[in-house]
Amino acid sequence: MTKQHANWSPYDNNGGSCVAIAGADYCVIAADTRMSTGYNILTRDYSKISQLAEKCVMASSGFQADVKALQKVLSAKHLTYQHQHNKEMSCPAMAQLLSNTLYYKRFFPYYAFNVLGGLDSEGKGCVFTYDAVGSYERVGYSSQGSGSTLIMPFLDNQLKSPSPLLLPAKDAVTPLSETEAVDLVKTVFASATERDIYTGDNLEIVILNASGIRREYMDLRKD
Numbered sequence: 001m002t003k004q005h006a007n008w009s010p011y012d013n014n015g016g017s018c019v020a021i022a023g024a025d026y027c028v029i030a031a032d033t034r035m036s037t038g039y040n041i042l043t044r045d046y047s048k049i050s051q052l053a054e055k056c057v058m059a060s061s062g063f064q065a066d067v068k069a070l071q072k073v074l075s076a077k078h079l080t081y082q083h084q085h086n087k088e089m090s091c092p093a094m095a096q097l098l099s100n101t102l103y104y105k106r107f108f109p110y111y112a113f114n115v116l117g118g119l120d121s122e123g124k125g126c127v128f129t130y131d132a133v134g135s136y137e138r139v140g141y142s143s144q145g146s147g148s149t150l151i152m153p154f155l156d157n158q159l160k161s162p163s164p165l166l167l168p169a170k171d172a173v174t175p176l177s178e179t180e181a182v183d184l185v186k187t188v189f190a191s192a193t194e195r196d197i198y199t200g201d202n203l204e205i206v207i208l209n210a211s212g213i214r215r216e217y218m219d220l221r222k223d
Contacts, residue, residue, distance in 0.1 A: 011063050011111045012037055015198025016048055017147030018059035019155070019185055020117035022125030022140050026178045026209040029117040030185045031059040031145075032193070032220060033202040044201040044222070051213070053078060056091040056118035057206050058098070061145030062132070063111035070110045073101055091118030095128040095136060102134030109133050113144040118208055125173055125208075140172040147192035147199040154188050182207065186218055193220045 018031040031048035034041060049059045050071050058074075060067040077097060081089050089097065095116050102110060109132045116128040129142035141159055143151040159174050176184065185205055193200045200223070205216040 014064045015146040016061045017145035017192055017199045018061050018115050019143045019151060020115040020127040021181045022127040022173050023176060023181055024173055025123055027117040027125035028181045028185055028207050029057045029059050030205040032199045033204055034200045036198050047204055049204055049206055052094055053088045056094045058114055058116050060112050060114045062113045066110040067112045070112050090121050091126050092120055099134040099136045106133040115142050115144050123210055138172055140174045147196040150192045150195055151188045
């Protein structure tokens with residue numbers, strides 16, 4: 001008889017979707033709370049959103065064990081930065097740190113797909129979108145995760161960000177007001193939940209602006 005080798009992998013994909021939208025003076029970051037493996041739901045109440053600094057929030061999908069490890073590394077590096085510089089990291093600085101951290105592990109990557117959102121030094125909303133090995137870009141809006149193929153065309157249609165090839169370069173912020181952005185996020189998740197089995201249960205929305213940070217929640221389909 002031929003030997004049967006178990007097809008073991010160090011990675012899993014726990015599904016879920018993340019969205020971030022940057023405005024003139026705010027940033028909205030949202031993710032669903034379902035964590036799955038295969039056709040099983042592991043939990044219906046898992047937050048994919050992590051606050052990295054005062055004005056910087058990360059939402060991550062992919063393999064949640066790697067996401068947790070990545071969050072711990074970023075938290076430790078941020079603490080070192082605070083001790084050395086006596087201030088919190090800005091959102092663009094944290095974006096570069098996240099890129100470097102992912103790229104450092106490029107030969108055995110964190111299986112994590114991140115969107116980073118927050119406010120820059122001028123108080124403008126900023127969103128950074130990543131692949132698993134640290135390639136990143138500042139954009140006006142982005143989506144990652146199992147529902148991103150459904151969500152991105154919707155956002156492209158509604159927001160139509162200017163081409164990065166246009167000169168002079170346009171600001172990568174969306175023209176929506178804060179309440180319009182929150183409503184749009186609720187709509188895209190309600191739509192994605194209809195077709196993506198890995199997105200659902202609850203929606204967690206984090207809104208960052210000059211007055212601080214607040215959270216909103218919305219029920220999604222449970223099936």
